[in-house]
Amino acid sequence: MSDGPRFPRTGTGTGTGTEELEHQKAAITRLGHELRALVEATVRTDASPDTLHRVADGVRTVTGRLTGRRRARGEIPEVDEFPAGPRFYSPVTGAGSPLAPPMRVMAADDGLIGECTLAGTHEGPPGYVHGGVSAMLLDELMGRACAAAGTPGLTVSLQMRYHRPVLLETPLRIIARVTGTDGRKIFVNGSITSRTAAPDASLVTAEGVFVTPDPDSTRALFPGLQRVMARELRG
Numbered sequence: 001m002s003d004g005p006r007f008p009r010t011g012t013g014t015g016t017g018t019e020e021l022e023h024q025k026a027a028i029t030r031l032g033h034e035l036r037a038l039v040e041a042t043v044r045t046d047a048s049p050d051t052l053h054r055v056a057d058g059v060r061t062v063t064g065r066l067t068g069r070r071r072a073r074g075e076i077p078e079v080d081e082f083p084a085g086p087r088f089y090s091p092v093t094g095a096g097s098p099l100a101p102p103m104r105v106m107a108a109d110d111g112l113i114g115e116c117t118l119a120g121t122h123e124g125p126p127g128y129v130h131g132g133v134s135a136m137l138l139d140e141l142m143g144r145a146c147a148a149a150g151t152p153g154l155t156v157s158l159q160m161r162y163h164r165p166v167l168l169e170t171p172l173r174i175i176a177r178v179t180g181t182d183g184r185k186i187f188v189n190g191s192i193t194s195r196t197a198a199p200d201a202s203l204v205t206a207e208g209v210f211v212t213p214d215p216d217s218t219r220a221l222f223p224g225l226q227r228v229m230a231r232e233l234r235g
């Protein structure tokens, strides 16, 4: 993805080669895909208690195989491009996250477009998307739109309006557009529409204010980013 300013590539300090990184990304993506299928099957199944217990035992065994070093809080994974690029474990766009639909993100003339289809995993009212999930999709895309516009920021305000319920199992289009800035504040609009039924009717709209933290706050909030930049500067 190249929807924003060039920030240093993360995590090359250990000498991980490009090819190795690509293998890592492919494996992360594959496991994310399988886990997503497991989560969806879990929330849709009417299997017997016996089966559920057996599956729970199996999953516990599999979880035990994901051993080795665990990333520290705030440590930016080697495969990520932060803050403007893909994050492999984002709960919205991360190919490796079983929580993520995942939403695909594309650059548009005046912002970003996201696409995804949600199912049982993200259900709120029966048959419809959970309102918090709609907010999560918009928050992420609006945040990414800030970074893509060259002004990365954190959400300080997100005002949601839910006009119509968002159907599950329906291809969705999410749009985010920076409408203006004032100092470190960035104003962003977003919407969710169905890509098939009435694509012009906004189902959900959002207005957000994002703030670029000042350099001191950035250092305090993201020590992982600091380490990446220091490493890049050292070459």
Ligand SMILES: CCCCCCCC/C=C\CCCCCCCC(=O)SCCNC(=O)CCNC(=O)[C@H](O)C(C)(C)COP(=O)(O)OP(=O)(O)OC[C@H]1O[C@@H](n2cnc3c(N)ncnc32)[C@H](O)[C@@H]1OP(=O)(O)O
Pocket (backbone or CB within 6 Å): 083, 084, 139, 140, 143, 144, 147, 152, 153, 154, 155, 156, 157, 183, 184, 185, 209, 211, 212, 213, 214, 217, 218
């Ligand atoms: C190279 C640098 C990179 C840095 C950052 C990039 C990260 C991006 C990462 C990835 C991108 C893609 C992924 C996106 C993911 C989705 C986005 C999220 O989930 S973000 C998580 C939820 N949000 C928070 O956790 C914020 C918590 N808030 C804070 O930590 C602070 O508020 C902070 C650091 C953001 C700002 O604090 P202050 O002390 O620097 O700024 P003050 O002075 O309070 O406010 C600045 C201006 O903003 C206004 N403001 C503050 N809160 C407001 C509000 N609620 N509504 C309207 N305006 C507000 C103030 O009135 C002020 O305006 P006046 O300069 O006086 O005109």
